[in-house]
Amino acid sequence: MAVDSYIRKRFFPHIWCPGCGHGTVLNALLRAIEALGLSKNEIVMVSGIGCSARISGYVDVHTLHTLHGRALAFATGVKLSRPELTILVPMGDGDALAIGGNHFLHAARRNIDLTAIILNNRIYGMTGGQFSPLSGCGIQATTAPYSTIDHAFDVVELSRAAGASFVARTTTFHVRELEKMLIQAISHRGFSVVEVLSQCPTHFGRRNQEGSAVDMLKKMKQATVPLNSGKLDLDPGLIPRGVFVDSDKPEYCELYADLVARKSADDQAESVAADARNEV
Amino acid sequence: MEAATTSDRTLFVHGNQACVEGALYAGVSFYAGYPITPSSEIAEEMSSRLPASGGKFIQMEDEISSMCAIIGASLTGRKAMTATSGPGFSLMQEALGYAIMAEIPCVIVNVMRGGPSTGLPTQGSQGDVNQARWGTHGDHAIIALTASSHQALFETTVRAFNLAETCRSPVIVLYDELLAHMRERLILPEPGDLPLVERLRTFVPGGVDYHPYLARSDGRLPMSDFGGVHRYNVTGLFHDMWGFPSTDPTVVHELMHHLHDKIVQRTNELASYCQYALEDADTVLISYGTPARSAMQVARKGRENGHRVGVLELETLWPFPAQLVRDACANARVVIVVEMNMGQVRDQVRAAVREPSRVFLANRVDGEFIRSKDISTVIRLVDGHGV
Amino acid sequence: MLKIILSGVGGQGIITAGVIIGEAVVIHEGRYAVQTQSYGAEVRGGVARTDLTIDHSEIYYPRVDQAHVLVALHQDSYVRLNRRIRPGGILVVDESLVTLDARVDARQFSLPIVRTAEDELKRPQAANMCMVGALVTMTGVAEPESVRSAIAARFGPGHPNLAAFDRGLQLAPGRVLHSSTV
Incomplete structure (x- = not known):
């Protein structure tokens, strides 16, 4: 199927600002879906609130545009109900890790088969440029006129500690790598996290003197290296990219199915035993 | 027995x-x-x-x-x-x-x-x-x-x-x-004893435009399961008949009225209740939940002693059955709402009846069950008999 | 109508005893029973209390303010609840755990419930079933056979609680409450 057959063309042009990285993520995601040969009817996309959440409106699959921070909670209900469906959950940094932080931790802990895509532009774009839990210290934002004093989460470490069985990070500059990681993440059985460093020239770039979208993309290229690169030892300020976790850990819906099978076997054994007792 | x-x-x-x-x-x-x-x-x-x-x-x-x-x-x-x-x-x-x-x-x-x-x-x-x-x-x-x-x-x-x-x-x-x-x-009722309403699913076949938010003439909206043949959008934003966000004033107005009317216009039909000896009651006890059990006890005992006490027990609280309450209280000298709060349903009853000044509250808010005496004391006070 | 309060300390199986009596009455005899319980925040320990109302017709008010029968398997619950008994009502206590107060206006019976369960049945946790047995003999609250059915349904056929209940039937002095209340 052609890539553009996965989109709802009538809603274009999209709402994102010129230079925004979110369209790049949408593009890579559509290519990943196409490469996997998934049928549109077997995909459910669940999103929360924010710029990133608007991705769901543009994709011609079953789309559930929910509440700020709650996408993974809704997605958990869909997935447990219909484990055969492929569930994609694009989220912003504030959406996933501030208001939605607890749902994120617990979805990872359960290792439920959802693909969480965190579009990390380190800012609340839709509400006008307030800092997020991924902004980090020393950032200018509309709620940090004297610069931020809040430390940032490390999404990779957080996801690993919470129990996610697939964790990867890349940027909107590395589009081929992004597509490849999304293919791996969607194919993975278990909770997968793909953190995509994305640019918000309108709110983050402008306030933090990072220049145009192109300048921001170049910066992401320079600030990141593959996770096995020797440069990481020389410059601890570099951000590693790559697949950090890819483990084979029992998935929640499969464990639930096992539990049901166990219970049904016990019931059967019990009923056989009861019949035997009655015959005696 | x-x-x-x-x-x-x-x-x-x-x-x-x-x-x-x-x-x-x-x-x-x-x-x-x-x-x-x-x-x-x-x-x-x-x-x-x-x-x-x-x-x-x-x-x-x-x-x-x-x-x-x-x-x-x-x-x-x-x-x-x-x-x-x-x-x-x-x-x-x-x-x-x-x-x-x-x-x-x-x-x-x-x-x-x-x-x-x-x-x-x-x-x-x-x-x-x-x-x-x-x-x-x-x-x-x-x-x-x-x-x-x-x-x-x-x-x-x-x-x-x-x-x-x-x-x-x-x-x-x-x-x-x-x-x-x-x-x-x-x-436990036998299967079939109580009617069950199952999910109303659309008959529209795959490939044909399905409108998840277009009501049928009877007001019901057929659904299509996620994972099925119809792909549509679900959102908490005001939305059109396909489920896509809309800020069009006509669309917003229509949806707000639909969400309101589908329930409020069926208030009388949704009203579920039980009644006891209301026909000639001059004292109407309105209650719900466990306090209604004590109200029943008071009413039965009152009737045994020749008092015209009746009970309206509400089983639908929202939409509030104002018409039902108004009719039940039409000939009442005194209406006493029995509930375990500071008068949340009492306020609704006052708004429903023709003479709100006749509506009183018999309540407890200390975690204890409302006893018959809690109600009969209020009846005595309202009747001017003291405790 | 018969109103009973069973009390003791958390962990003695007081609530289970109340449920067994309720099940016997409702499921096996087709009469009406309502059982309530008071909860504290403690999971174990603290006063445990369950109220039972039994009648031939529908029961509205579920709590017991004035009991015909009060059982106290612990001194604390005896002291705290003895004012809940009707004047002249029946008060059953455990001989080893409760010291009777002669001022209480009730017919008080002190029975070796806990000792029987511990020393004779070697099953301290079955004291509650001994108590149910004694109560059945003294009050006729339910038929012994329907209580046995309730115990068997809850714990399984042949469960030691059945023997404890049967032993409890023998612990009591005989019928002390007459049928007008039931």
Whole structure:
């Protein structure tokens, strides 16, 4: 199927600002879906609130545009109900890790088969440029006129500690790598996290003197290296990219199915035993 | 005395189990919840029963996610519910509003304990009547049902699932801790004894334009399960008939009226109630939940002593059955609302009747069950007899 | 109508005893019973209390304010609840755990419930079933056979609680409450 057959063309042009990285993520995601040969009817996309959440409106699959921070909670209900469906959950940094932080931790802990895509532009774009839990210290934002004093989460470490069985990070500059990681993440059985460093020239770039979208993309290229690169030892300020976790850990819906099978076997054994007792 | 029964359909159970039995009878197949006294027995029983009957049970990280999860499950075609108590119900309000806006059938049970805040976790109250009505933000209509006995709670729970499907709306079941934890007889109806409303699914075939938010002439909106042949959008934003966001004033106006009217215009039809000796009553006791049991006791005793006391027991709290209340109180000299709060239904009754000054409150807010004497004392005071 | 309060300390199986009596009455005899319980925040320990109302017709008010029969298997619950008994009502206590107060206006019976369960049945946790047995003999609250059915349904056929109940039947002095209340 052609890539553009996965989109709802009538809603274009999209709402994102010129230079925004979110369209790049949408593009890579559509290519990943196409490469996997998934049928549109077997995909459910669940999103929360924010710029990133608007991705769901543009994709011609079953789309559930929910509440700020709650996408993974809704997605958990869909997935447990219909484990055969492929569930994609694009989220912003504030959406996933501030208001939605607890749902994120617990979805990872359960290792439920959802693909969480965190579009990390380190800012609340839709509400006008307030800092997020991924902004980090020393950032200018509309709620940090004297610069931020809040430390940032490390999404990779957080996801690993919470129990996610697939964790990867890349940027909107590395589009081929992004597509490849999304293919791996969607194919993975278990909770997968793909953190995509994305640019918000309108709110983050402008306030933090990072220049145009192109300048921001170049910066992401320079600030990141593959996770096995020797440069990481020389410059601890570099951000590693790559697949950090890819483990084979029992998935929640499969464990639930096992539990049901166990219970049904016990019931059967019990009923056989009861019949035997009655015959005696 | 009734004939002795040893049928295995006769149970001696607590109210929370009566609620679970009703939900299972109605066909619930998805439960998400978070433990909270005094509702936890519902989750415990569901965790035991659902896996054995092809259903799904999940204990979520909080009540916010529980409410979200049942909405997700309902969209895939399952009858879904959660249960909680006041503090958890507060956390559910955000997603409850979503279910109202996106018209998702689901059932929320709130076993009421004393509040505000942590309040009286192990004791009864009816303090959440208004939270059920106005807990979530924005103009909206809601259905909230209640019951005063286990048999009635079973039937109310079944009805809640039926109305959720008929109205494509969340339905709230409210009852107090006393009913939740006391045990009494429950006779399980045979399959088929109570009517069940199943999910109305669209007949529109795949490939043909399906409108998830276009009501039929009877007001019902046929659904299509997520994962099925129709791909559409569900959102908490105001939306058009395809489910896509819209700020068009006409679309917004129409949707707001649809959400309101589909429930409010059916107020009389939705009104469920019991009555006792109302025909010639000059003293009308209006009550609901366990306080209605004491009201009944007072009325029966009053009648034995020649007093014209009657009872109107409400089983539908929202939409408030104002017409029913107005008619029941038309010839009353005195109306006494019996409830375990500071007068939440009393206020509704005052707004409904022709002479609000005749409406009084007999209440308790100390976690204790309302005794007959609490009511008869108010009757005596109102009648000018002193205590 | 018969109103009973069973009390003791958390962990003694007081609530289970109330439920067994309720099940016997409702499921096996087709009469009406309502059982309530008071909860504290403690999971174990603290006063445990369950109220039972039994009648031939529908019961509205579920709590017991004035009991025909009060059982106290612990001194604390005896002291705290003895004012809940009707004047001249029946008060049953455990001989080893409760010291009777002669000022209480009730017919008080002190029975070796806990000692029988511990020393004779070697099953201290079955004291509650001995108590149910004694109560059945003294009050006729339910038929012994329907209580046995309720115990068997809850714990399984041949469960030691059945023997404890049967032993309890023998512990009591005989019928002390007459049928007008039931």
